[in-house]
Amino acid sequence: xxxxxxxxxxxxxxxxxxxxxxxxxxxxxxxxxxxxxxxxxxxxxxxxxxxxxxxxxxxxxxxxxxxxxxxxxxxxxxxxxxxxxxxxxxxxxxxxxxxxxxxxxxxxxxxxxxxxxxxxxxxxxxxxxxxxxxxxxxxxxxxxxxxxxxxxxxxxxxxxxxxxxxxxxxxxxxxxxxxxxxxxxxxxxxxxxxxxxxxxxxxxxxxxxxxxxxxxxxxxxxxxxxxxxxxxxxxxxxxxxxxxxxxxxxxxxxxxxxxxxxxxxxxxxxxxxxxxxxxxxxxxxxxxxxxxxxxxxxxxxxxxxxxxxxxxxxxxxxxxxxxxxxxxxxxxxxxxxxxxxxxxxxxxxxxxxxxxxxxxxxxxxxxxxxxxxxxxxxxxxxxxxxxxxxxxxxxxxxxxxxxxxxxxxxxxxxxxxxxxxxxxxxxxxxxxxxxxxxxxxxxxxxxxxxxxxxxxxxxxxxxxxxxxxxxxxxxxxxxxxxxxxxxxxxxxxxxxxxxxxxxxxxxxxxxxxxxxxxxxxxxxxxxxxxxxxxxxxxxxxxxxxxxxxxxxxxxxxxxxxxxxxxxxxxxxxxxxxxx
Ligand code: IVH
Numbered sequence: 182x183x184x185x186x187x188x189x190x191x192x193x194x195x196x197x198x199x200x201x202x203x204x205x206x207x208x209x210x211x212x213x214x215x216x217x218x219x220x221x222x223x224x225x226x227x228x229x230x231x232x233x234x235x236x237x238x239x240x241x242x243x244x245x246x247x248x249x250x251x252x253x254x255x256x257x258x259x260x261x262x263x264x265x266x267x268x269x270x271x272x273x274x275x276x277x278x279x280x281x282x283x284x285x286x287x288x289x290x291x292x293x294x295x296x297x298x299x300x301x302x303x304x305x306x307x308x309x310x311x312x313x314x315x316x317x318x319x320x321x322x323x324x325x326x327x328x329x330x331x332x333x334x335x336x337x338x339x340x341x342x343x344x345x346x347x348x349x350x351x352x353x354x355x356x357x358x359x360x361x362x363x364x365x366x367x368x369x370x371x372x373x374x375x376x377x378x379x380x381x382x383x384x385x386x387x388x389x390x391x392x393x394x395x396x397x398x399x400x401x402x403x404x405x406x407x408x409x410x411x412x413x414x415x416x417x418x419x420x421x422x423x424x425x426x427x428x429x430x431x432x433x434x435x436x437x438x439x440x441x442x443x444x445x446x447x448x449x450x451x452x453x454x455x456x457x458x459x460x461x462x463x464x465x466x467x468x469x470x471x472x473x474x475x476x477x478x479x480x481x482x483x484x485x486x487x488x489x490x491x492x493x494x495x496x497x498x499x500x501x502x503x504x505x506x507x508x509x510x511x512x513x514x515x516x517x518x519x520x521x522x523x524x525x526x527x528x529x530x531x532x533x534x535x536x537x538x539x540x541x542x543x544x545x546x547x548x549x550x551x552x553x554x555x556x557x558x559x560x561x562x563x564x565x566x567x568x569x570x571x572x573x574x575x576x577x578x579x580x581x582x583x584x585x586x587x588x589x590x591x592x593x594x595x596x597x598x599x600x601x602x603x604x605x606x607x608x609x610x611x612x613x614x615x616x617x618x619x620x621x622x623x624x625x626x627x628x629x630x631x632x633x634x635x636x637x638x639x640x641x642x643x644x645x646x647x648x649x650x651x652x653x654x655x656x657x658x659x660x661x662x663x664x665x666x667x668x669x670x671x672x673x674x675x676x677x678x679x680x681x682x683x684x685x686x687x688x689x690x691x692x693x694x695x696x697x698x699x700x701x702x703x704x705x706x707x708x709x710x711x712x713x714x715x716x717x718x719x720x721x722x723x724x725x726x727x728x729x730x731x732x733x734x735x736x737x738x739x740x741x742x743x744x745x746x747x748x749x750x751x752x753x754x755x756x757x758x759x760x
């Protein structure tokens with residue numbers, strides 16, 4: 182990118198980020214996820230560091246976030262509020278622990294892991310055991326006085342179990358259920374909706390009328406001890422939490438203490454998988470050195486403690502540029518438009534392609550080459566283009582025209598009335614054949630190790646295989662005539678082909694690549710056939726016999742199996758009716 186291109190990109194990024202910030206902070210509304218906003222900011226930071234002359238004081242990268250609105254009285258914090266450094270991977274967790282042990286090589290330390298509630302930080306002050314003040318984090322030095330609303334949080338004691346002085350911080354949050362309930366109410370009253378539970382919690386605390394906050398079902402968990410008149414000072418973070426509990430302050434009981442960092446990493450992974458099912462949102466795990474003495478020795482850098490980090494779950498969304506749009510031909514002839522992307526790191530891996538599903542979807546989202554798009558990766562699902570950021574268009578974006586012929590074989594394509602998918606109808610289409618092979622040997626089918634996409638393409642191109650069964654009669658000479666094959670690789674591959682012959686019936690069915698027959702249905706089918714024809718003894722069936730029986734199966738038989746629609750039954754019967 183040259184300087185003038187960078188200048189105009191920086192300008193549009195600034196305008197868009199400011200617009201999203203305004204929506205988010207002032208209107209408590211989100212048109213795009215925060216992850217999208219963060220991703221745009223990252224791009225802006227990158228461009229500004231490449232072209233430092235283009236940084237202006239009004240850039241969103243130059244402003245230190247401060248949430249002081251002027252609506253509430255400002256009060257100085259007793260202990261200034263620091264924040265935590267973020268880490269995003271197992272490697273970074275381990276690096277942090279290595280930094281700590283390097284700093285204190287002779288110290289015996291344990292780790293404490295606390296799920297990071299996604300809410301807002303509140304500090305409370307008690308005097309002689311009585312709640313006298315509650316402050317937002319504000320700019321870290323001064324916070325807003327929100328005592329009148331925080332007092333309404335039912336789980337927060339107005340009086341402690343002991344008449345002591347105490348400064349303590351915690352996270353105010355809302356359950357997912359309360360958040361949804363609040364938005365229903367907002368909708369009924371024709372008020373703007375909150376983007377997420379965190380925004381709703383923040384909006385509920387920063388109310389002038391405590392009656393509104395009281396109706397919102399807010400909750401708080403404490404984790405940080407400030408100045409206090411406790412007789413017995415806790416010597417670990419775990420004891421801090423136990424002390425809070427004894428005083429009547431709510432804590433998150435799901436914390437855990439570890440002595441090995443590998444177990445900490447495992448714990449973080451487990452919560453990453455569990456988080457969707459929780460009643461409230463967490464955005465990571467806070468990791469701390471448990472011992473207070475070690476914490477004191479480790480101290481702080483300019484902004485953050487050395488003794489703690491926040492492990493953040495990978496964002497599921499990011500923004501990037503569409504470099505090209507291509508159309509792939511699948512195993513069943515389906516034509517799938519795919520966006521070729523400027524590689525971007527999201528949800529733990531780099532993504533350079535994302536599916537656009539089908540022609541209709543592509544039209545509806547109006548994705549063009551050159552667009553800035555939001556991409557999303559959730560779980561094992563293939564990354565997809567969610568939407569286009571149309572405000573970032575410059576006018577040079579190119580519209581994509583869906584091909585009228587199969588891009589692989591040039592054959593005719595068909596899109597039946599009412600269906601979304603366009604298919605190549607040439608049964609000899611090279612691309613379909615190739616995909617069919619790749620599926621046949623894939624992990625959940627015959628699982629032939631070493632037979633990857635490239636080798637399959639080579640075998641099909643050279644004409645060594647034209648039907649998946651041909652794989653089992655390949656010879657070492659066939660492989661040796663392919664590029665990059667020598668004795669060792671050839672003999673390894675031949676032995677994994679041999680090994681793959683020992684296959685379960687369900688994998689075998691799945692490998693056939695019958696339309697609508699995924700892994701689960703393959704299992705049901707295998708069970709049906711072994712139960713009906715193999716005397717229920719799946720271990721002793723004779724495969725050839727079963728396949729023979731399967732080929733005569735009737736629509737009515739299959740239509741009765743649980744979980745089978747007519748579509749599935751029809752597809753199986755049709756497949757076996759082909760010679
Ligand atoms: S300890 C010296 N523990 O994360 C920093 N913070 O980026 C002390 N948070 O502002 C923070 N759960 O709002 C700590 N168990 C936890 C936390 C936690 C959520 C928030 C808190 C803080 C931010 C730090």
